[in-house]
Amino acid sequence: MNFSEIPENPFIFLSWVTAIGLFISLCEATIKIKLEKRNSYRKRLELINSLYPKKLA
16 A cells, blocks of 8 residues: 555545544543543542541540
């Protein structure tokens, strides 16, 4: 397959661009969800630690 030429059919080119865009968007959303989960877990731990300190005396 020769990638140096843009296909004459614009539908094929637009399909590839759309597929690549969707893949990038999916990767970005996955990373965002993982980061939000990790941040919410850390915030929850900080809140629990502030409410229940380890040193009571």
